Amino acid sequence: MHRTERSPDTIARWRSYWSANPTGDHRCDSSEFFRRQADELRVLFGAKRPARVLEVGCGSGLLFPFLGLDPAGYRGIDFSPSAIAAFRAAYPDLDLVCCEGSSYCDPRSTYDLIFSNGVVEHFDAHMLDDHVRCARAMLADDGLFVCANVLWKAHLASLVLAALRAGQLGVALNRMRIALLGDPSLGRWQTQGEFISLARRHDFAVEFFGAMAYLGRFHAVMRPR
Numbered sequence: 001m002h003r004t005e006r007s008p009d010t011i012a013r014w015r016s017y018w019s020a021n022p023t024g025d026h027r028c029d030s031s032e033f034f035r036r037q038a039d040e041l042r043v044l045f046g047a048k049r050p051a052r053v054l055e056v057g058c059g060s061g062l063l064f065p066f067l068g069l070d071p072a073g074y075r076g077i078d079f080s081p082s083a084i085a086a087f088r089a090a091y092p093d094l095d096l097v098c099c100e101g102s103s104y105c106d107p108r109s110t111y112d113l114i115f116s117n118g119v120v121e122h123f124d125a126h127m128l129d130d131h132v133r134c135a136r137a138m139l140a141d142d143g144l145f146v147c148a149n150v151l152w153k154a155h156l157a158s159l160v161l162a163a164l165r166a167g168q169l170g171v172a173l174n175r176m177r178i179a180l181l182g183d184p185s186l187g188r189w190q191t192q193g194e195f196i197s198l199a200r201r202h203d204f205a206v207e208f209f210g211a212m213a214y215l216g217r218f219h220a221v222m223r224p225r
């Protein structure tokens, strides 16, 4: 699958959005929430502490202090210069790189864990395909590739109804616009079928888990086959 001409527009639009919002869009802005969110990710990562870790779309590192990762083996990448600057200010010794994430591929590096949290909704289908291919090339044979908190398309209709019932008309209208027009301006809603196809194409086995901290999202956990 090759990139369309629209992928650079998608990248430019989201880079501009995230450069203006470097500290992320978590639904709560408290250490308690970040800890709970990190705990959820740690369950996905499994009992064995990964030595070499690549985080794609690391943002300003809000979750980093709660993830229990070895700083010496961690690399975080994000295309938002302001997010990377904020992360670097808090952790000057970490290996942080400002670059586009879906096309990031360093065949000289091997990782035990490659993950993202709330990021792949900003990738079009071609970018996501690239991302999975790159992850496969950089992952150790017994490594883990986690796309966490993917927008779950199957829940879109119930989330529209929930917003209507809660009197959040603006939110409901936005969600309906996405559902009816496929408008990706709030991120792309994805299906597990898309991940099953990607996993098959790039030689991964995939498992799915419903998200706890965010309703209407799922986690895709992949292992090399």
Ligand SMILES: C[S@@+](CC[C@H](N)C(=O)[O-])C[C@H]1O[C@@H](n2cnc3c(N)ncnc32)[C@H](O)[C@@H]1O
Residues within 6 Å of the ligand: 011, 014, 018, 019, 022, 024, 025, 026, 056, 057, 058, 059, 060, 061, 062, 063, 077, 078, 079, 080, 083, 099, 100, 101, 102, 116, 117, 118, 119, 122, 123
């Ligand atoms: C919702 S925030 C999540 C940040 C962080 N993962 C967390 O959980 O706190 C999404 C992040 O993904 C980054 N991002 C989105 N698309 C990207 C891309 N194509 N390449 C690199 N970073 C990207 C944004 O800059 C932003 O920092």
